[in-house]
Amino acid sequence: MAYSDKVIDHYTNPRNVGTLDKSSHKVGTGLVGAPECGDVMRLQIQVDDNNIITDAKFKTFGCGSAIASSSLATEWLKGKSVDDAMKIDNMDIVEELALPPVKIHCSVLAEDAIKAAINDFRVKNGMEPIALEKSHH
């Protein structure tokens, strides 16, 4: 199957690959997926005192679309408030990357990773985790 130019761009030049200090209370880490399923995403956010995401990093085990989805997610996260980050919808990723139906699960995983990272940050800072709706796909 042919990939869109945007997937190829993110795959070839992934943004924000790396690791943040997961023990810091300013950092939220989301690890989603499973090796058996062929996709694991780890997404990390660094949040400042104004609840703004100042940095985001990812590492992904998966196909090109999974790598591109997580790369794009980190790009979108930087500079956003945590509340706005929570609103990122997997279908926005599908649209931006022109993912085919068989790859929609990659975008779902990226959305799950964002929410898992935010919840990890919340719990670390004494807040309740936000109840997540079941993925809509």
Add this chain to the structure above:
Amino acid sequence: MNIPIYLDNNATTPMDPRVLEAMLPYFNEKFGNAASRNHPFGWVAEEGVDYAREQVAKLIGATEKEIIFTSGATESDNLAIKGVFEMYKEKGNHIITAVTEHKAVLDACKHVEKLGGRVTYLPVKEDGLVDLEVLEAAMTSETILVSIMYGNNEIGVIQPVKEIAAIAHKYGALFMTDATQAVGKIPVNVIADGIDLLALSAHKMYGPKGVGALYVRRKGPRVKVTAQMDGGGHERGMRSGTLNVPGIVGLGKACELAGLEMESEAIRLSALRDKLEKALTVLEESYVNGNVEHRLPHVANISFKYVEGEGLMMAMKDLAVSSGSACTSASLEPSYVLKSLGLSDDLAHSSIRFGLGRFTTEEEVDYAVEVTKTAVTNLRNMSPLWEMFKEGIDLDSIEWAEH
């Protein structure tokens, strides 16, 4: 060196120019219908077909009357399995095959099950080979057919065909083999191996697509299959339909060339394959899948742990290879062949099949090694699993959210 480099010769092979040359006259000046008995156009076409039948028969140690031309190995597999079942179902309704067979065999067997047949799908050992004791234990007085492939398309392992045939015969069953990947690559002899039915395809051995053959033994025992395609009674009534004369001529030529060249080709390709494998298994956590002794000379199937096959292939875009990863198929299930070796899903997802061929050069193999090494290294730097592995975290200790 032309980029991209074709290393997917188990999927299909490029046609040998000598095969094309042999075929060309049969598209125009020798266009006749091989079944036209009453004019020279038909005779000329029939001559071409007869000669091809000899060429095919010679390569596998058969006689020309035992060769039934078909549209390819899938049709041959279907004709053999369904045709034997229909012909011999009064004698028994049991067929034995293995879980690592090609879908053409497995799905033909599923069809037979719907018709009231009983099918045993043998497991394989960790190296991909059928366990002869397990096979023998599965044999019953009702068993009419044992169908085990010669060489596997994904991992290249060669089954102990001769021993399997002997067990089948001991219990009065016929032995059929899907030899699509083996014929033309290694010596296959239906007499020496005790094969009663054999499926082969032209396009896996530098011939054209859309043509293959089924060998059906005529003596000791005389095997019959019920036709699955009814019509003009071509191919001794076993496969009706106007013969694909250019294709058949191409298959014949491909068989002749394979007979002449496969011995030296196998030596050259296994040396290149070993070179590739040695260079790539230098990488940490990379594993060769399947038995490394009993296998086709041109296939290497390697899992690179902690990277995902499809992502890896994307990074190896200068190479045309294939992967056991789920993502390459619409089903999202990783390779059933690799899983039946007992490979965990994540290793199955991490596998790449390199299929070398007649036109593969050493320069191409060297380049493939460099591209693959770089891709694996880069993707591991991007892989959370690799990072955890390097930190000494046991990945099995993590509760993964299956999705």
